[in-house]
Amino acid sequence: MKSMEARLARMALKGDQHAFAEIVGLYQDKLYYMSYRMLYNRQEAEDVVQETFLRVYKNLDRYDDTMKFSTWIYRIATNLCIDRLRKRKPSFSLDAETGDHDGIDGYSMIPSDDRTPESELMLSDTQRIIHNAIETLPAKYKSVMVLRYLQDMSLQEIGDVLELPVTTVKTRVHRGREFLRKKLEHKL
Amino acid sequence: MAAMNCNVAIVSMHDYLDGELIREDVASLKAHLIACPECRARFDQLERTEALIHNALDMRSGVVETSESAVRTQRILSGLPVRRRKTMGWTRWLRNHPAITVAAVFAIVMFSSFIAMWEQDDQLTVRGNDLTQLVIDGDTVTVPQGVHVKGDLTVENGKANVLGDVEGNVTVIEGSLYQASTAHISGQVKTIDQALDWFWYKVTHSFSSLAY
Numbered sequence: 001m002k003s004m005e006a007r008l009a010r011m012a013l014k015g016d017q018h019a020f021a022e023i024v025g026l027y028q029d030k031l032y033y034m035s036y037r038m039l040y041n042r043q044e045a046e047d048v049v050q051e052t053f054l055r056v057y058k059n060l061d062r063y064d065d066t067m068k069f070s071t072w073i074y075r076i077a078t079n080l081c082i083d084r085l086r087k088r089k090p091s092f093s094l095d096a097e098t099g100d101h102d103g104i105d106g107y108s109m110i111p112s113d114d115r116t117p118e119s120e121l122m123l124s125d126t127q128r129i130i131h132n133a134i135e136t137l138p139a140k141y142k143s144v145m146v147l148r149y150l151q152d153m154s155l156q157e158i159g160d161v162l163e164l165p166v167t168t169v170k171t172r173v174h175r176g177r178e179f180l181r182k183k184l185e186h187k188l
Numbered sequence: 189m190a191a192m193n194c195n196v197a198i199v200s201m202h203d204y205l206d207g208e209l210i211r212e213d214v215a216s217l218k219a220h221l222i223a224c225p226e227c228r229a230r231f232d233q234l235e236r237t238e239a240l241i242h243n244a245l246d247m248r249s250g251v252v253e254t255s256e257s258a259v260r261t262q263r264i265l266s267g268l269p270v271r272r273r274k275t276m277g278w279t280r281w282l283r284n285h286p287a288i289t290v291a292a293v294f295a296i297v298m299f300s301s302f303i304a305m306w307e308q309d310d311q312l313t314v315r316g317n318d319l320t321q322l323v324i325d326g327d328t329v330t331v332p333q334g335v336h337v338k339g340d341l342t343v344e345n346g347k348a349n350v351l352g353d354v355e356g357n358v359t360v361i362e363g364s365l366y367q368a369s370t371a372h373i374s375g376q377v378k379t380i381d382q383a384l385d386w387f388w389y390k391v392t393h394s395f396s397s398l399a400y
Contacts, residue, residue, distance in 0.1 A: 020265075021261070024261055029257055032260065046260070049260065049264065050267055053264045053268070127240070127243070130244040131244060134241075134244075145245075149242055149245040149246075155206060155208070170203075174199070177205070177234065177237060177238065177241070181234055181237040184237055184240065
């Protein structure tokens with residue numbers, strides 16, 4: 001029994017444009033939010049979504065339907081986001097942690113886009129702290145946290161998307177959570 | 189497990205929040221939390237953090253405008269290549285495996301040229317170091333009785349009729365060999381009439397001629 005997405009993918013491969021439009025409809029918002037939370041930049045998030053669907057379209061014939069369609073599409077999108085985060089890297093190494101702030105590295109020094117979705121203007125202080133904290137997470141933690149909390153993925157699914165062992169995913173969720181807990185400590 | 193280590197307890201807290209802590213461990217974590225106020229405070233913080241992250245990252249909290257969505261759909265669809273080129277499975281396969289394709293084309297060309305050469309070649313050819321004493325009549329090459337031929341003898345597209353002595357190999361390609369009882373061949377006797385044998389012969393022959 002094939003999933004609906006797998007069937008749509010097959011129809012799209014045979015040239016059915018409506019089937020592809022349906023795939024876009026199913027995933028574009030999820031991908032946009034995920035990319036936005038990874039990059040904290042609207043334009044870049046839009047670009048990632050566009051690029052993801054372009055790749056999906058071009059590589060439909062390579063989609064292996066033993067894998068969940070969502071795993072495949074999230075893998076493409078997270079890889080694009082991680083690539084972009086890496087490209088922001090200036091000449092010094094961002095992964096070198098600065099001094100005694102654990103979990104904080106050069107990524108946190110990159111200014112982000114000021115424009116946020118309109119709804120965020122109404123965010124509480126706490127939520128702003130969380131978003132700032134998530135934004136400063138190194139890419140490897142960020143991708144895990146975003147998939148975990150935004151997409152409600154199980155640790156196993158996250159492992160499939162990022163091609164990591166579940167134990168690694170688990171460690172990163174734990175560290176990410178601790179990092180955010182420390183950031184929020186005085187607010188809790 | 190009455191006295192749980194605090195470090196173990198912290199790992200358990202995270203596993204619990206991941207929904208991955210088995211029931212017995214939940215019980216021992218609870219026991220530890222009752223006994224250890226520090227861990228209780230930490231667990232409380234973690235639980236709130238968890239709720240806050242969920243809340244902050246919930247897709248529904250950052251509502252996507254429907255119009256925005258529709259615009260994006262249009263842009264995504266119009267950004268796709270205009271028409272999907274309908275390529276047959278095998279042409280795609282060929283494109284994905286250029287090395288194999290080149291090798292196959294090369295093999296086909298070589299093979300067909302060999303076949304062509306093999307079929308075209310129906311003239312009688314005699315090769316050897318010492319041909320003066322041979323008698324050629326029609327398509328029959330005869331080594332007369334009492335004659336002593338030094339070196340190899342090769343006959344292509346004809347009959348070899350050996351009555352005398354040959355001090356070397358006798359090879360017959362696309363033909364037949366008759367050996368009289370008086371014949372004496374000191375080397376090997378080979379009859380080749382298959383394309384593959386012939387090909388092999390050509391290859392080894394050209395290599396050995398290169399070697400000398």
